[in-house]
Each structure stands twice: as structure tokens, then as C-alpha cells.
Amino acid sequence: MWAGAGTVRRVRTQASILHLDLDAFFAAVEQRDKPSLRGKPVVVGGTGGRGVVATASYEARIYGVRSAMSTREARARCPHAAFLSGRFHAYREASAQVMSLLRAVSPLVEPLSLDEAFVDLERSDLPDLEVETVTALAAELRRRVTEVTDGLTASVGLGTSKFIAKVASEIDKPDGLTVVVPGTEQELLRPMHVSVIPGVGPATSERLRRAGIHTVAELESVSADELVRLVGKAQGTSLWHLARALDDRPVVAERETKSVSVEGTYDTDLTDRTLMEGLLTRQASEVAARLIKHGLSGRTISIKVRLHDFTTLSRSTTLTSPTDAASVIARLARSLLVDLDTSGGVRLLGVGVSGLADWIQDDLFADAEDAGPDGPDLAAPGPEPELPTRHRSGWSPGMDVVHAELGRGWVWGSGRGVVTVRFETADSPAGPVRSYAVDDPDLSVWEPQEPASESATTSGTTGSPG
């Protein structure tokens, strides 16, 4: 029965999905490249005061060092380990070698990270997809991985779905190969903890635990309606299916980028607003550089602020058209910080751009050349930028610079016949705000107009005698 579970999910009848996972990847690359580290505990990750472990070699895992553990704790558990901050060039290179091996097996390869990928064997040249055939292929693949990477090892799992292939690759790690024979999936899953299911992390595990659900077998006995009630619609239906090993997610080779961001955690909490603005400005430049490098631009600019007590805030604003300009991203990022109370100290700051388009409206921005590659810059000396006629029909928050009674400002918002201008002052990136009629004929000498704001309505209420 498919009671209340929506559309049928067709699971493959053959173990044609392969999952490959390079063992203790970052640490293994370090041990490969530096023989003195072989056989010794190696920890790769953040080495600063607030760093965390990215990868621990198996020698370090003996001491209880784990991924995502703070480096501080890892040092306490295994003081004699080598603590390294990582050489991502080397990791990327080794990863590329392995990925190209996988693509030689099948064109349909989905990398999950530098050290992990799914391969769809239905698109391979194999004569059939019987267990013996795919097992032989996987064994040969593992041998080739070690050969081309000069000694790295991989764990491989094979199954009828992504879920099962991934579970399989964990079973005989490191340096192992496991094939889950089609038809035996539920038998394998039932005794396992619910956290084996993708998407079930600490929070969901705890919710399920409180409902008396610990194993996949117990999860299977819960109705779809009950699961939706417990964890929400999307996750509830997903759980109902995955508990039955019903997983028809396809292997997807190319994924579109949805957002680009840069963030940093600082060893000591930040309290100086000017410093924070400077850091956001630098991060905005890095984000812009990456957008440009990939030919992307985006409409939504966000900042992320983690306070001293680890509460995390985000603020965002959306432009009417996409940008990849560092000055625009920086200006908006700084102004988003203005509302936030950071007096207790800030441990993390970040800038991101989402709502990406893979093209830029060149014609629309042609005039930005006057102000340099980053678009109009309020700090730049020289003549006022000439305002093009397009400003009369469409205003672009964050991008358009205008001239009005407080000097130069930039468009903060527009709508209902009004354009809001934010003036940048020496004190603040987001200085005073004034609104102007959108059809004002003279752009540079606009007369201030009463903003259509909330404060106007309250005064009317108190003034009425009733």
C-alpha cells in the first residue's frame, strides 16, 4: 500500500548506483606527500583559537578526534598529533584525478564534495548490471584510484539507490567495498539508527527519540500523517519513503549555483563597528570576485552575524536587477549591519549573494563604465556621475546614485511614486534617509517630500477627539 504517501517512487531493481568516498581524504593527502606523517595522527582543519577539525587520520581517530570537533578539544585528546591547516590545491588536484576516473566509467557523475561522488552505472558501458559485474567494476575502480593518486584509498558502496549506495560505502570503511544485493535493503536498514537516513541530524533525531522512534524499523511503523505532524510536510514524506528504502533521487551531474558567500570567524569577538564595516567590505570584494570569475550576478545581498553567544542573525535586501559589483555589495552589506545590536561582540561576519542570474544585463549597466569596473562609487573623487534617462522609469536600489539636498546618496527603495534615498555620511554607511517623488523633473535638485511612513498615521490617531 502507498497509503497517504503520494506518488509512487520507482526504485531500481539492480545495484546500479555507486558511491565512492576517499578515506580520511585531507589527512591522507598530507600523509602521502609527507612520509614522516605516515602512521601518525594527523588532524587537518582550522588551527586558530576557534578552529574545528575537517579531517582526522585514522591514527588520530583512535584518540577520539572527530570531524567538526573543535581543534582545542582535538589538541586535548591527541596533543602529539600533527595539526595542519590544509593545502586545498593538493586536495583539489587529487580530487580531480579521481573524478576523471569516475567519469571514464560513466558520464553521469555527481560530486558531493572533493572526496565523495555518486556514479550512475546505468550510463556506463557495462554489458549488464548484475551484482558480479558491478562488483568487479568497483574493485577495479578502487585499484585505479589508489594507482592514480599514488596511494590514496577509497571506500565504495553499491546499491539500488543513492541512499543505499551511500550507506553501503560506510559499512566497510576504510578501504572497503560493499554491495547491497537488490531486495535486501530493508533487512539492512531496519536495525540501524534513524540518523542513517539523509536529512536526519541531531534535531530530527531528538524529535523522533521523544516520540519513541530510534531505529528505522520503528520509523517504518509510523504513518505518513504522523510523521508529517512530527517533522513537517517535506521531511515527513521523505522519511516515510526512506524508511522503506524508497529512494528514486536521480544522479545529477551538473548543479546550478544558487548562492555565493564568504564568512569568517574571528579569534576574538569584534566590537568596533568601523572594523566590522571594513571586514564586510573586504568580504564583499571576495564575493564579487567569485561572481565575476563564474560569470554570475545576483539580486539578493545578505549578511550573516553570529553574536558572542552564538545566536545567528541574517539580514538581506533584494535589488531590482542583478549585480556583481563589489562596491554595491559592500555598500548594501554595511547598511544591513546598521540595524543590528552588536554591542555584546561579534564572532562571525559574512556576506552572500543569492538570486543568481548567469548573465548580466550589459546594456542596462553600460553607463557604469564611467565610474569604473565596480560601478558608481560614492568615495571616488571627480565629477558627479551623469544620471542616465533610465532613472526616470526604473530605480535600482543599491545601484543608482543620485544627488539631492544632503549631497550624494544611493537609492534605497522605490515604489508607489516615491524613491527613497539613503545618504552616506562620514559616520555611517547608512546615513539619513529621505524620500522624493519619482516624477520630479530635476534629478539633482529634488525637493524633500513627506515620507509615506508609519509615523504619519499615529499622529493622526492621537489628535482625533473621538
Place this chain on the structure above:
DNA sequence: TCTGGGGTCCTAGGACCC
């Protein structure tokens, strides 16, 4: 001085439009 960095997806509420 517990708790990285770069992502993805989901939820919920409000605005706005039809």
C-alpha cells in the same frame, strides 16, 4: 574564551496581486 566554511532546502509570515 566549546561550536569552521560554503553550500542546499524548508518553513512561516507578510505584502501584494488577481
Place this chain on the structure above:
DNA sequence: TCTGGGGTCCTAGGACCC
């Protein structure tokens, strides 16, 4: 004029993954 529903977009926060 009142009421409601659905769809879409936006914002903020949270969970999760590697």
C-alpha cells in the same frame, strides 16, 4: 464594501550536509 482564497515574492531563521 466585505470576505476569502490562491499564487508569488521577499525576509528571517533553522536544519542539514560535507
